[in-house]
Amino acid sequence: MSRAKSAQLFRDAKNLIPGGVNSPARAWGSVGGDPIFFKRASGSRIWDADDNELIDYVCSWGPMILGHAHPAVIDAAVSAARQGTSFGAPTELEVEMARRVTEAVPSIEVVRFVSSGTEATMSALRLARAKTGRSKILKFNGGYHGHEDALLVEAGSGLANQGIASSAGVHPDYAAATLVADFNDVASVRLLLEANEGEVAAVIVEPIAGNMGVVTPAPGFLEGLRDLTTEHGALLIFDEVISGFRVALGGAQSVYGVTPDITCLGKIVGGGFPVGAYGASAEIMSEVAPLGPMYQAGTLSGNPVAMAAGIATLDELSKPGTYERIQAITDRLADGVLGVFADAGVPAVVNRACGLMTVFFTSNPVTDMDSASATDREAFGAFFHGMIDNGVYLPPSQFEAWFVSTAHSDADIAETLDAVARSLSS
Numbered sequence: 028m029s030r031a032k033s034a035q036l037f038r039d040a041k042n043l044i045p046g047g048v049n050s051p052a053r054a055w056g057s058v059g060g061d062p063i064f065f066k067r068a069s070g071s072r073i074w075d076a077d078d079n080e081l082i083d084y085v086c087s088w089g090p091m092i093l094g095h096a097h098p099a100v101i102d103a104a105v106s107a108a109r110q111g112t113s114f115g116a117p118t119e120l121e122v123e124m125a126r127r128v129t130e131a132v133p134s135i136e137v138v139r140f141v142s143s144g145t146e147a148t149m150s151a152l153r154l155a156r157a158k159t160g161r162s163k164i165l166k167f168n169g170g171y172h173g174h175e176d177a178l179l180v181e182a183g184s185g186l187a188n189q190g191i192a193s194s195a196g197v198h199p200d201y202a203a204a205t206l207v208a209d210f211n212d213v214a215s216v217r218l219l220l221e222a223n224e225g226e227v228a229a230v231i232v233e234p235i236a237g238n239m240g241v242v243t244p245a246p247g248f249l250e251g252l253r254d255l256t257t258e259h260g261a262l263l264i265f266d267e268v269i270s271g272f273r274v275a276l277g278g279a280q281s282v283y284g285v286t287p288d289i290t291c292l293g294k295i296v297g298g299g300f301p302v303g304a305y306g307a308s309a310e311i312m313s314e315v316a317p318l319g320p321m322y323q324a325g326t327l328s329g330n331p332v333a334m335a336a337g338i339a340t341l342d343e344l345s346k347p348g349t350y351e352r353i354q355a356i357t358d359r360l361a362d363g364v365l366g367v368f369a370d371a372g373v374p375a376v377v378n379r380a381c382g383l384m385t386v387f388f389t390s391n392p393v394t395d396m397d398s399a400s401a402t403d404r405e406a407f408g409a410f411f412h413g414m415i416d417n418g419v420y421l422p423p424s425q426f427e428a429w430f431v432s433t434a435h436s437d438a439d440i441a442e443t444l445d446a447v448a449r450s451l452s453s
């Protein structure tokens with residue numbers, strides 16, 4: 028398997044783009060080696076610049092839940108593009124898309140579309156501050172919410188790989204206004220809310236953590252957050268940028284039956300194009316300009332090509348049996364991986380939710396960022412390279428989820444499990 032073309036492109040890229048990548052999660056810093064450059068993808072498969080074919084479990088970090096280049100999504104995007112790619116004025120597609128989102132997600136009556144998950148969480152925080160008149164934010168160790176200043180503290184994922192607790196360049200006042208609790212630890216939240224009584228605008232959480240690897244909420248955790256935020260007059264923000272439309276059409280909030288005040292969406296909502304969204308009750312959203320005093324805007328927001336792709340994606344996902352299928356594919360893969368590890372005598376913990384899983388090299392449960400950090404990441408690095416050499420592309424980090432799509436077939440899973448067995452034996 029030659030990667031000469033990728034290597035050449037990376038050499039060129041490093042001279043032109045910081046670290047050769049436009050998002051640090053794409054670099055292979057924590058697993059070693061140079062990133063592969065890709066040129067084409069279809070269904071569950073992706074082809075690199077040297078024409079090597081791989082089974083893809085990154086799926087663009089979530090958006091490609093229908094597999095790559097799904098015909099219905101591509102057709103919708105292409106026909107929208109032929110009508111003009113942006114008007115900077117309202118379109119019917121935005122209304123159609125808003126209707127689908129508000130019907131699907133329990134907490135959202137009114138929604139604003141933006142162009143990334145970062146913009147969604149950034150705007151949600153501003154909205155929470157506007158609504159409550161308070162300034163502090165509480166997040167969780169290992170929770171990633173995009174690169175907004177106030178949220179780049181103990182932010183898991185890409186930062187954890189580089190040992191960055193808080194990004195350089197963040198205004199100290201922002202970092203100081205961010206409180207950090209432990210995921211799955213309601214008591215740590217209670218203590219912080221009591222110590223900062225009347226000052227916390229919002230608690231922001233990934234209801235299913237996806238950026239410390241996958242960690243599901245312990246029974247009572249989300250309910251505890253709901254009760255505590257209500258009790259202390261703070262708003263509860265669910266960052267469903269990963270879990271939205273992935274674990275169910277209504278997101279994690281519909282699975283766990285806990286309704287947040289504000290919901291952030293991204294990734295799947297754009298069908299592979301740059302879209303984010305934040306939504307809440309009509310009352311909370313009335314703070315947002317032009318209705319209210321909280322300003323938030325975007326030249327390309329609600330972009331017609333992206334809206335068309337999003338609508339086509341949600342329509343496919345709405346077909347009966349879709350999530351049962353995604354769950355079944357995830358279970359087959361997760362159970363299969365566990366079996367292969369057991370046969371090889373290698374201890375592993377596999378955390379999973381519908382369409383998401385992470386394999387940790389440990390025999391201890393992984394329930395928060397500390398337990399995720401205590402796993403054998405060097406072993407993961409070696410495993411990652413073994414999987415690439417055997418035709419499977421995984422996220423290049425222990426702290427990320429493997430993303431499963433409706434395009435992953437039984438044959439793909441069988442091939443993946445063979446690759447796991449070969450990687451473990453080498």
Ligand SMILES: *Cc1c(COP(=O)(O)O)cnc(C)c1O
Nearest residue numbers: 143144145171172173268269293
């Ligand atoms: C990816 C992600 C974001 C940021 O979205 P971008 O589109 O990369 O800005 C925010 N929150 C979570 C949970 C994410 O996984």
